[in-house]
Structure formats: C-alpha cells, structure tokens
Amino acid sequence: MSQSTMVVAQATTTEAPAPAAAEEGAAPAGEAGHTTESTGAEGGHGGFPPMDAHSFPSQIFWLVIFFALLYLLMSKVALPRMAAVLEKRHKAIESDLSKASALKHETEAAIQHYEKSLSDARANAQGIATETRSRIAAEIEAERSALEKTLSAKLAEADSRISATKAKAMQDVHEVAAETAAEIVSELTGHKVSKEHAAKAIAGLKG
Amino acid sequence: MAQGIDPIHQFQLHDLAGPWNIAGHEISFTNSSLFMGIIVAVVTLFLLVSAARGALVPGRLQSIGELWYEFVHNMVKNVLGHEGKAFFPLVFTIFSFVLVANMLGMFPYFFTVTSHVVITATLAVFVVALVVVVGIAKHGLGWFKLFVPSGVPMVILPFISVIEIISFLSRPVSLGLRLFGNMLAGHIVLKVFAGFVVLLASMGLGGIIGAIAPLGMAVALTALEFLVAFLQAFVFAILTCVYLNDALHTHH
Amino acid sequence: MDPLAAKYIGAGIACIGMGGAGIGVGHIFGNFLSGALRNPAAAAAQFTNALIGAALAEGLGIFSLVVALLLLFAV
Numbered sequence: 001m002s003q004s005t006m007v008v009a010q011a012t013t014t015e016a017p018a019p020a021a022a023e024e025g026a027a028p029a030g031e032a033g034h035t036t037e038s039t040g041a042e043g044g045h046g047g048f049p050p051m052d053a054h055s056f057p058s059q060i061f062w063l064v065i066f067f068a069l070l071y072l073l074m075s076k077v078a079l080p081r082m083a084a085v086l087e088k089r090h091k092a093i094e095s096d097l098s099k100a101s102a103l104k105h106e107t108e109a110a111i112q113h114y115e116k117s118l119s120d121a122r123a124n125a126q127g128i129a130t131e132t133r134s135r136i137a138a139e140i141e142a143e144r145s146a147l148e149k150t151l152s153a154k155l156a157e158a159d160s161r162i163s164a165t166k167a168k169a170m171q172d173v174h175e176v177a178a179e180t181a182a183e184i185v186s187e188l189t190g191h192k193v194s195k196e197h198a199a200k201a202i203a204g205l206k207g
Numbered sequence: 208m209a210q211g212i213d214p215i216h217q218f219q220l221h222d223l224a225g226p227w228n229i230a231g232h233e234i235s236f237t238n239s240s241l242f243m244g245i246i247v248a249v250v251t252l253f254l255l256v257s258a259a260r261g262a263l264v265p266g267r268l269q270s271i272g273e274l275w276y277e278f279v280h281n282m283v284k285n286v287l288g289h290e291g292k293a294f295f296p297l298v299f300t301i302f303s304f305v306l307v308a309n310m311l312g313m314f315p316y317f318f319t320v321t322s323h324v325v326i327t328a329t330l331a332v333f334v335v336a337l338v339v340v341v342g343i344a345k346h347g348l349g350w351f352k353l354f355v356p357s358g359v360p361m362v363i364l365p366f367i368s369v370i371e372i373i374s375f376l377s378r379p380v381s382l383g384l385r386l387f388g389n390m391l392a393g394h395i396v397l398k399v400f401a402g403f404v405v406l407l408a409s410m411g412l413g414g415i416i417g418a419i420a421p422l423g424m425a426v427a428l429t430a431l432e433f434l435v436a437f438l439q440a441f442v443f444a445i446l447t448c449v450y451l452n453d454a455l456h457t458h459h
Numbered sequence: 460m461d462p463l464a465a466k467y468i469g470a471g472i473a474c475i476g477m478g479g480a481g482i483g484v485g486h487i488f489g490n491f492l493s494g495a496l497r498n499p500a501a502a503a504a505q506f507t508n509a510l511i512g513a514a515l516a517e518g519l520g521i522f523s524l525v526v527a528l529l530l531l532f533a534v
C-alpha cells in the first residue's frame with residue numbers, strides 16, 4: 001500500500017525520491033539507501049517510531065544525560081545569575097524608593113519649617129501692627145485730650161472775659177444812663193441834678 | 208489515508224553516531240539525542256545571554272529571560288509555597304526542556320523530542336518517583352496516609368484507598384501520555400493537512416484552487432500548535448508542582 | 460472481515476472518545492467564563508485552575524487518540 005510518490009515529512013529532505021518510511025510492515029526494498037536509519041527501528045514489527053521499543057534505551061540514555069546536564073547548568077549557572085540580576089534590580093528599586101521617601105520626608109520637614117516661620121512672621125507682623133496701632137491711638141488720644149483741655153481752658157477764659165465785659169458794659173450803661181438822665185433833667189428843668197441822684201433814681205426805676 | 212503521504216515519517220529516528228552498546232542496549236546518538244543537546248544549548252545560551260548584561264532597565268532579550276524566570280518562579284511559589292524553593296531549579300528545568308522541545312518541533316524539518324512516548328513517560332515517571340521519595344523523606348511512612356483520607360467511614364475506607372492508589376498510579380501515565388499525545392497528534396494533523404495541499408496541488412489547476420482550504424487550515428493549525436506547545440509545557444510543569452505539593456504538604 | 464479493515468474501524472471508533480474530551484473541555488471553559496463574568500475580579504486567579512482542569516480533561520481524550528494511533532500503526 002505504500003508505493004509512495006511524495007514524502008511530506010520534516011526530517012527527510014534529501015530522501016525525497018526514496019519511498020516513505022515503512023508502514024504496516026511493508027518496507028520497500030528502496031530502504032537500503034537509508035544508511036542512517038535507526039538500525040532495525042522499522043524492521044519487521046510495524047514501525048511506528050514513537051512507540052518502537054527498540055529505540056527506548058538510546059532515548060532514555062540521552063534524555064538522562066541531557067536532562068541532568070540541563071539541570072546542572074540551570075541550578076548552578078543560569079538561574080543564580082538570573083536571580084542575581086533580579087535581586088540587583090529589586091535592591092536598586094528598594095534603595096531608590098527609600099531614598100525617595102527620605103527625600104520626601106525632608107521636603108515635608110522643610111515645608112513645615114517654612115510654614116512655621118511664615119506663621120511666626122505673620123504673628124509677629126500682627127503684633128507689631130496692633131502695637132503700633134494702639135500706640136498711635138494713644139498718642140492721638142493724648143493729643144486730643146490736651147487740645148481739648150487747652151480749648152476748654154480758652155473757652156472758659158473767653159467766657160469769663162465775656163461775662164466781665166458784659167458786667168462792665170452793664171456798669172457803663174448805668175453810668176451813661178445816669179449821666180444822660182442828669183443831663184436831660186438839667187436841660188429840661190434847669191435843675192442841677194447830681195450824678196449820684198440820677199443814678200439812685202435809675203436804680204429805683206429799675207427795681 | 209492519503210496514499211503515499213506519510214505523516215509518521217517525521218518521527219523517524221536516525222543514528223547520527225554509533226551504533227554504540229552498553230550492556231546489550233543500543234545507545235546510539237540519534238537525531239532525537241541531537242535535538243536534546245540543542246535544547247540544552249538553546250535554553251542555557253538564551254538565559255546566559257539574557258542575564259549577561261544584567262541591566263537595571265532590561266532590553267527585549269533580558270525581558271524575555273526574566274519573564275521566563277518569573278513565570279516559573281511564581282508558579283512554584285503559588286503552588287508549593289516557601290518550602291518549594293528547593294524544587295524551583297527542577298521545575299524550571301522540566302518546564303524549559305519541554306517548552307523548548309515543543310517549540311523547536313514547530314520548525315519544519317526539526318525533530319520533536321517530546322513526540323516520543325519514552326521521553327515523556329521517563330519524565331513523568333521521574334516526577335512521580337520524586338514525589339514518592341520526597342514524601343517519604345519528609346514525612347516518613349506517615350506519608351502513606353495520603354491514600355487513607357481522614358473522616359471517611361470505615362466501611363468505605365478500603366474502596367476509597369484503592370481509588371486513591373489507582374489515581375496516584377495513573378498520574379505518571381496521564382502526565383506522560385498527555386504531552387506525548389498532544390505533540391504527536393498535533394504534528395500528525397499538521398502533516399495530514401499539508402499532505403492534502405500537496406495532493407490537491409498535483410491535480411492541476413482545479414486542485415490548486417481547492418488546495419487553498421487545507422492550506423488555510425494548516426496555517427490555523429500551526430497557530431493552534433504553538434499555543435498547545437506552550438500550554439502543554441505549562442501544564443506539565445504545573446502538574447509537577449501540584450504533585451510535589453502532595454509530597455510536601457499532606458492535606459489528608 | 461479483513462483484519463486490516465477491522466483495525467481501521469477500531470481506530471475510528473476509538474476516536475469517538477475524543478468527542479467526550481471536547482465536551483469536557485467545553486464545559487470547563489464555559490463554566491469558567493460564566494463564573495468570570497459574574498465575578499471578574501476573581502477570574503484571573505482561577506484561570507490557572509481552569510487550564511489544569513482543561514488539561515486533565517483533554518488528557519483523557521488524548522488517551523483514546525493514542526489507542527487509535529496504536530491500532531493504526533503499532534498493532
């Protein structure tokens with residue numbers, strides 16, 4: 001059944017014209033050309049390579065060798081190096097992170113310091129301002145009270161002067177009235193009326 | 208089956224050196240062995256180059272290496288906790304081996320190491336044997352209480368124990384066959400669809416037009432296979448962690 | 460019956476088992492999705508569990524495929 005004309009297989013480019021591998025025990029005579037075929041692997045029995053017991057010892061032997069070799073290379077060389085690289089990165093990241101957090105703490109402290117001094121300065125400024133304000137207010141108050149005092153003193157002086165002037169004026173009015181009255185009486189009657197007399201009469205009039 | 212197109216040929220082993228014998232067993236250096244060596248070289252070189260610069264801000268290559276490392280690291284940490292640290296290199300080795308084997312298998316003409324049942328079964332048996340050894344080393348014979356759940360009535364305890372033992376013994380089978388089956392089936396399906404393309408294209412103009420459909424299918428399947436290649440490596444590694452968890456912390 | 464025909468028929472029947480795995484995987488992701496839509500916050504943490512479950516369910520389907528392949532090629 002295997003008069004093959006084409007071979008579609010992975011491992012057999014060079015044998016394209018040769019018949020395909022044995023199948024169902026019908027190995028063709030052209031098999032002789034294959035010098036590299038596994039000795040007797042597709043001999044009399046079937047020939048399903050993956051289950052051909054004839055090749056088992058060789059495969060197990062080389063599997064053990066290469067697997068052990070790979071294990072040794074991995075566990076002793078490759079994986080420690082890989083782990084070292086990862087560990088290095090881990091440490092670098094860790095130290096960078098801790099440095100960053102330290103810097104952050106520093107920054108926060110600086111900010112706090114700055115804010116504290118800022119609020120101090122503000123409080124200071126406020127203190128100075130209130131002090132100045134109260135001082136100025138006191139000064140103003142003192143000046144005003146002094147001014148008021150002098151003003152009221154002047155006022156009182158002026159008042160007393162006015163009343164004195166008024167009293168003097170009243171006095172003068174009486175004198176003038178008495179004089180005038182005496183004059184009028186002397187003009188009218190020809191009598192000489194003394195000044196005192198006239199004044200007495202006027203005082204009596206007033207009463 | 209398409210006559211003459213052999214999707215199985217890709218799994219053929221060839222002796223590259225040898226034949227050598229040890230104790231009557233043939234241990235020739237085959238293409239499978241070569242690709243195992245390539246896997247070791249690829250994983251080691253990739254990780255060493257990506258870790259070589261050790262830059263604080265990783266470049267692309269270094270990012271991939273670190274992503275790879277941290278992916279497995281988180282997986283081990285999440286499943287196994289702090290005690291699992293000792294198993295991290297092992298889980299990493301298993302994950303990397305399977306992942307790179309699967310991914311290399313996606314290249315045309317490359318051999319897929321994990322598509323052979325003996326490889327995956329050996330890995331799976333190794334993992335389960337390790338679970339037993341670690342479990343007994345850590346808990347002594349008390350580790351076997353794993354199979355005797357507490358709080359179960361005496362009447363059905365034997366049945367439960369039998370079921371637990373069977374489920375434990377089926378672990379290496381399912382663990383190994385899952386990876387093997389996924390890789391094998393995926394590659395066969397890919398090759399079958401690629402075979403349809405070749406077959407149809409050889410039938411003249413109409414066939415060439417008709418071959419577009421399986422070609423598109425093959426492209427889509429290739430994408431799916433990349434996903435499966437990663438997913439199976441992930442599943443293998445995380446199941447290793449889950450099984451190791453049984454050895455480290457017996458919950459029962 | 461031709462033994463070869465019986466082999467192929469057997470392989471085909473074995474592959475039916477993969478349908479069960481498909482149902483199982485669909486169930487897992489469907490339920491994961493409905494749970495994730497109800498509580499998106501918890502979805503990311505449970506995706507790994509969904510993948511493990513899907514892998515476990517899919518593994519059983521792969522078993523039937525392996526049986527089919529064995530029938531086709533190895534027996």
